[in-house]
Amino acid sequence: MISMKAPPGLTGFSHGGIALAITRGRIEVSPELVEELRAHGFALSSPAALGQNARSELLRRFAEDARSFAEALGDDELRGLTTLAPEKRERVFNAIRALARESSPAGEKSKD
Known part of the structure; x- marks a missing residue:
């Protein structure tokens, strides 16, 4: 899982009909969702959290x-x-x- 920062003021997010929890301004997602969330204003919490690529x-x-x-x-x-x-x-x-x-x-x- 990859940790991402949510855009300011965002308290929830849904992808494909599934609600994803945002806790203290952060969300944990699978690597395949990173680009999708970036398109919605999310940012990686830490470059080290990127995994194998x-x-x-x-x-x-x-x-x-x-x-x-x-x-x-x-x-x-x-x-x-x-x-x-x-x-x-x-x-x-x-x-x-x-x-x-x-x-x-x-x-x-x-x-x-």
Whole structure:
């Protein structure tokens, strides 16, 4: 089962005629329901809760966030990022890596 956060104010949810309990803003669902609930505003409680396809799911989520970020940039900002010298681009990616490590659960080592 995968734990998901319910949208604010939601106290119940039904899927396929079956009521699913929301307790303290969270719901436990089987992996095949994750995308369906995401479409209704639910979010994963913890990336570690993804199960056997965790890495591909995390990569997909990161790519979606990166795309949203890039789409929100102005043309000049986007052009500036895409034309960074390789050493500056590496600094940007290293800063992202440092933030990811900083936010990792305690004791969990990230892979390089």
